Amino acid sequence: MEKKRIWGIVSICFAAAFLAGCGGNTGENIAQGMELIAQMDYEGALDSFEAATVNKEDAQMIYRGQGIAYMGLTDYENAVLNLENALSLSDPHPDPLDYDINYYLATAYYKGGQIDKAIAVYQAITDLAPDEKDAWYLKGTLELEQGKTEAAQADFDQAVKVNKADYDLRIDIFCSCSKYGYTELGSSYLQEVLADESLRLTDYDKGRMNFYLGDYEEARVSLEKAKDSNGASAASLLGQTYEKLGDYNYAASVYSTYLETKQADAEIYNQLGLCKLKVGDYEAALSAFQEGLAIEGNTALQSLQFNEIVAYEYLGQFEQAKAHMEQYLALYPDDEKAQRENVFLQTR
Numbered sequence: 001m002e003k004k005r006i007w008g009i010v011s012i013c014f015a016a017a018f019l020a021g022c023g024g025n026t027g028e029n030i031a032q033g034m035e036l037i038a039q040m041d042y043e044g045a046l047d048s049f050e051a052a053t054v055n056k057e058d059a060q061m062i063y064r065g066q067g068i069a070y071m072g073l074t075d076y077e078n079a080v081l082n083l084e085n086a087l088s089l090s091d092p093h094p095d096p097l098d099y100d101i102n103y104y105l106a107t108a109y110y111k112g113g114q115i116d117k118a119i120a121v122y123q124a125i126t127d128l129a130p131d132e133k134d135a136w137y138l139k140g141t142l143e144l145e146q147g148k149t150e151a152a153q154a155d156f157d158q159a160v161k162v163n164k165a166d167y168d169l170r171i172d173i174f175c176s177c178s179k180y181g182y183t184e185l186g187s188s189y190l191q192e193v194l195a196d197e198s199l200r201l202t203d204y205d206k207g208r209m210n211f212y213l214g215d216y217e218e219a220r221v222s223l224e225k226a227k228d229s230n231g232a233s234a235a236s237l238l239g240q241t242y243e244k245l246g247d248y249n250y251a252a253s254v255y256s257t258y259l260e261t262k263q264a265d266a267e268i269y270n271q272l273g274l275c276k277l278k279v280g281d282y283e284a285a286l287s288a289f290q291e292g293l294a295i296e297g298n299t300a301l302q303s304l305q306f307n308e309i310v311a312y313e314y315l316g317q318f319e320q321a322k323a324h325m326e327q328y329l330a331l332y333p334d335d336e337k338a339q340r341e342n343v344f345l346q347t348r
Helices: 001-019 027-038 042-054 059-072 076-088 096-111 115-128 135-145 148-163 167-179 182-195 201-211 216-226 232-243 248-261 266-278 283-293 301-314 319-332 336-345
Strands: none
Touching: 001 042, 027 042, 027 059, 027 076, 042 059, 059 076, 059 096, 096 135, 115 135, 115 232, 135 148, 135 167, 148 167, 148 182, 148 232, 167 182, 167 201, 201 216, 216 232, 216 266, 232 248, 232 266, 248 266, 266 301, 283 301, 301 319, 301 336, 319 336
């Protein structure tokens, strides 16, 4: 969830900046480079940005694109270099594109092991834009990783203060706190919402708050009421709630019913596949993951690809698993879980 928020933030910021016009000649080579990044062809993207340089297209957008491409290649040193070059071309008064680049820069610093520099970037963002709640949240998350709980809590408080009704943000805070062993702190941000009767929460919001707090019976009651009006998100959480309650067959029926009656959804296919893995129906699991992968432009691609490999392993199809793992690691070379799984696969 944290990763989704980070990449979602920068995508939204870029869209705002791009639509507002970035100045200069953005050009077809830059557009092609960004399209190749979307396809995870980072080497090809760098070639396009090199062509954009020769063509004298917008220099700031070229550096930005190169920075993102190097991030995709896990070359964080060159990512930082190019993103810093992009910022050096900014005007004195920051615009949406500058914030966009800073979010990427902070991520590149963090992925490159320079956590203090990443925190400093988020601090710079909040100094200039105190209502930038995502920067407060991300800064707090990195402080949690360093064990600075008081500083993290102060930043989380600032984030929710910007918009107390941003329940997605509160759930992200809970997940970050849980990840680093501070579940009690994270729970307080959800309990505060449930305790405030003036908010008049929807059944969906009540359900998801209780789900993350571990009150699965309460979550089930609310999410059953919300499942017809809150789309894939409610169906996914309702299914996961039944899984937590130990009823995997009913959970699978929730996912299957949604997929039969609503539009195809990659994340629901992913959940269905995971559920089938748990009950030992590996063929059905593999089929679900592959159905999800067939949906173009889905946001669960990496998870589906990894889970497809796991399904092949359970089926004893190790050559297939090895071939897919090679492709997977070419796209996601810094996935430590996949690296460990690959070591196991090489022994089969």
